[in-house]
Structure formats: structure tokens, C-alpha cells
Amino acid sequence: MENIEHLYEEYAQTVYKYLFSLSQNADLSEELTQETFYQAMKTIHHFRGECKISVWLCQIAKHLWYNEINKKNKTRSISIDDLEIPVHTGKNVEAAVLQNEEKLALFRMLHRLDEKTKEVMYLRLSGDLSFSEIGDILGQSETWARVTFYRGKQKMMKGRSEWNSD
Incomplete structure (x- = not known):
């Protein structure tokens, strides 16, 4: 015990x-x-x-x-109480819409990455985990986690410039 x-x-x-x-x-x-x-x-x-x-x-x-x-997923039903309706006024509406669009764009780019890179990116960005912790969780080294994260950022930046030019 x-x-x-x-x-x-x-x-x-x-x-x-x-x-x-x-x-x-x-x-x-x-x-x-x-x-x-x-x-x-x-x-x-x-x-x-x-x-x-x-x-x-x-x-x-x-x-x-x-x-x-x-x-x-098996018991999914949405009640009116589960819905969050943000209350915005004036310029806050515009800022909230822009922030939401930026989040959507980020998640679209993340979704295009390979599974390991995506997992590293999520753990670092959403979980606020250190590279050492990410390496431990995924059975890799801290250096591997750092390099994978860096390469993921590079892929996303490249994808962003290609996406914006369309």
C-alpha cells in the first residue's frame, strides 16, 4: 500500500x-x-x-x-442547460468572433499533422506539460519531444502561409 x-x-x-x-x-x-x-x-x-x-x-x-x-457518446443528449450562450456587447462580439476563428484555424492546422506530432502539440499547448513530461508519457526522450514540437510548429507555419494564400 x-x-x-x-x-x-x-x-x-x-x-x-x-x-x-x-x-x-x-x-x-x-x-x-x-x-x-x-x-x-x-x-x-x-x-x-x-x-x-x-x-x-x-x-x-x-x-x-x-x-x-x-x-x-452512447448517452449523448443535449439539454438547454448544457448550452453556453456567451453574452457580448459592442466590440467584445467582434473580438470574440476573431478569437474563435483563430482557434478554429489552429485546430484545423493541428488536425492535419501526423498522430505523434499532433499528440505532442496537444500535450504542450493544452496540457501545459514540459517536454520531459511529454517524453515520459509517450515513451520518448525530452529531446525527441522538443524536436517533434518544433517540427510541428514549422509544419503549421508552412501550412498557414499556404492556407492563407489560397
């Missing part, structure tokens, strides 16, 4: 950041972090040590996240 407590103290923040980068929801990320360590405690005897413990924990977290998505 002490081992799980030690693992939790050492890796809970990494798992939480990873889940937050996927879900963009603090409450859900906290809940799934707790569930990740519960599942880890139940299956620790299956851990073979072929990867870092942080990678193993993030894999459990990712599976829990996928299960959560599948569960929500």
Missing part, C-alpha cells in the same frame, strides 16, 4: 496534466486521475517494467479517458 501512496505522490500531477490536456475539464481530470491510481493498484502485479511507470499510468489514464468518451 505504501508503494501506491508513493506512486500517487510522485505521478499524480503528471497523470492529471495528461488527462486535463485530453479533456479540458478539471473535475473530470481529477476523477479520472483517482480512477487511474485505483486501476493501477488493482493491476500493479501486471506491470512488467518494460516502460517507465509514468508511461504505464498514462496508458491506464488514456484508456479510462477513451471509455469516458464512449460512455458519453
Whole structure:
């Protein structure tokens, strides 16, 4: 039991950041972090040590996240209370529309990247994870994460100039 407590103290923040980068929801990320360590405690005897413990924990977290998505997709219904209608006045409307268009353009460019680069970009931009943490999660080095992020930015910049010239 002490081992799980030690693992939790050492890796809970990494798992939480990873889940937050996927879900963009603090409450859900906290809940799934707790569930990740519960599942880890139940299956620790299956851990073979072929990867870092942080990678193993993030894999459990990712599976829990996928299960959560599948569960929500099966029971998806939208109530009027779920809709967020922003209230804007005057120039704020224009600024909000421009900001939304910029976000959409960014996500379109991210979507065009290969899977590994896309995952690095999401973890860095949405999850606010360090390159070291990203490398650990993806089973790569910190340098690999830095280079992948840099190349992803370069591809996006190139794509942006091509996209804008159309």
C-alpha cells in the first residue's frame, strides 16, 4: 500500500496534466486521475517494467479517458442547460468572433499533422506539460519531444502561409 501512496505522490500531477490536456475539464481530470491510481493498484502485479511507470499510468489514464468518451457518446443528449450562450456587447462580439476563428484555424492546422506530432502539440499547448513530461508519457526522450514540437510548429507555419494564400 505504501508503494501506491508513493506512486500517487510522485505521478499524480503528471497523470492529471495528461488527462486535463485530453479533456479540458478539471473535475473530470481529477476523477479520472483517482480512477487511474485505483486501476493501477488493482493491476500493479501486471506491470512488467518494460516502460517507465509514468508511461504505464498514462496508458491506464488514456484508456479510462477513451471509455469516458464512449460512455458519453452512447448517452449523448443535449439539454438547454448544457448550452453556453456567451453574452457580448459592442466590440467584445467582434473580438470574440476573431478569437474563435483563430482557434478554429489552429485546430484545423493541428488536425492535419501526423498522430505523434499532433499528440505532442496537444500535450504542450493544452496540457501545459514540459517536454520531459511529454517524453515520459509517450515513451520518448525530452529531446525527441522538443524536436517533434518544433517540427510541428514549422509544419503549421508552412501550412498557414499556404492556407492563407489560397
